[in-house]
Amino acid sequence: MVSRPHVIGPPSQHAEPIDSPTNSTADEDKRLADKFAAHRHLVPLVSQDPSVLFLNAASAPPSNLIVHEAIARYSAQALYDPAPHAGWRETREEARRLVARCINAEDDGATTIAFTRDTTEALGTFIRCVRFRPGDNVVVVDAEHPNQTLCWLALRGSAGLEVRQVPTIPEAGPGPGSGKDRIEPVTAETLRPYVDSRTRAIGISSMTFDAGQRNDVRGICAAYRARGIQVLADATQQVGFARLDVRALGVSAAAFSLHKGLNAPTGLGALYVSPAALRELGDPVPPVVSMEGVANLDQSLVVRVRGDDDEPLELRPGARRFEHANVSLVAVAAAAAFTRFYLDVLGPADVEAHLYGLTEGLGRECDRLGIRVVSPRERGERAPHIAVLALPREWGDYFRGPGGARVTMNRLGARVSFGFYNSVEDVRRFVRVLELGIAQGLGI
Structure with missing residues (x-):
């Protein structure tokens, strides 16, 4: 039996206000x-x-002893429990609810959060569901994480998408030897000259990986979401390090890894998709359809193709259609344990x-x-x-x-x-x- 590490009780609810x-x-x-x-x-x-x-x-x-204990417990179950998967699936749903608390997602994450392999898979999944016509454009900044920018760039040929990159990095810096004193957060005004009637999406990190600025995602959403523009936020450097309320921000979707602020092993990320964005995307088909994302799969696990009278494919509601069957359950167990500790103790x-x-x-x-x-x-x-x-x-x-x-x-x-x-x-x-x-x- 693995002993439980000693932790102290729940935190005070009177931490210093973020703006004071x-x-x-x-x-x-x-x-x-x-x-x-x-x-x-x-x-x-x-x-x-x-x-x-x-x-x-x-x-x-x-890593930490909270995660170590969760992995050891998972390993013990794999060694000695003849049917551990039911319990692991329950832990997955607990982890989903806990992650939903972290970001204030609707319905405890039941239809708004899908677990993915990492941030990149979460970003790419949403990006592939945005409908583009040749000549449409997406707006990103030059300091965006490569994994978001590359996902958009891959659509330039097949979808005829124009990727508009907003210059925010001065030629002379900022950095060692530069005369510039600081990095400026990206705002709606920063993007305004690049957004037009053919803009279908904006990709932006809520907190950036290299400079650490907090971009004004709330202001960007307020300015552009009402125009039908999808706003995809990379929240990897925010989840677990700072409070996050995706509903208050107004994002279409947020992608993030769980191996940074939430301390899980690598190989687990999450994709939040707002109900409004799902409606606007028009019942999107995932770029990869897994049996986990299908609601009307026959219990026999036999998929019969008969022709014109095939039963229509019924995808799971909301973001759950994007989830794969073989998500890393050991990483899920670790994420559930640490996220509970993060929310209820730290x-x-x-x-x-x-x-x-x-x-x-x-x-x-x-x-x-x-x-x-x-x-x-x-x-x-x-x-x-x-x-x-x-x-x-x-x-x-x-x-x-x-x-x-x-x-x-x-x-x-x-x-x-x-x-x-x-x-x-x-x-x-x-x-x-x-x-x-x-x-x-x-x-x-």
């Missing part, structure tokens, strides 16, 4: 610090090895406030050291867990060396990203790493 960082008090800071310090032991990589400074949650966090509001506190603390220290932070600084304009420091590429080798830190070097510099397991002391340790690098002559 100046209201933080010493008591609230201490409450958050104490709360998340109590859970650090759940991540052995950072709690048991003092040489590890892991600041790369936006890529993939280290608390999304507290996680968000904790991460904002860490990135703000790092920003203040960078100001002191003369290191430019090129990701946005205001809470309403950025992901809570990401800060991008305009450091030259030479810092990459330094960070990978002894006494360094696990971060991601990208086009903008060093992307530092925190998880629930990180602490103010981790920020202090990283600042000492930065100070030592500067002392050794590395450029800033």
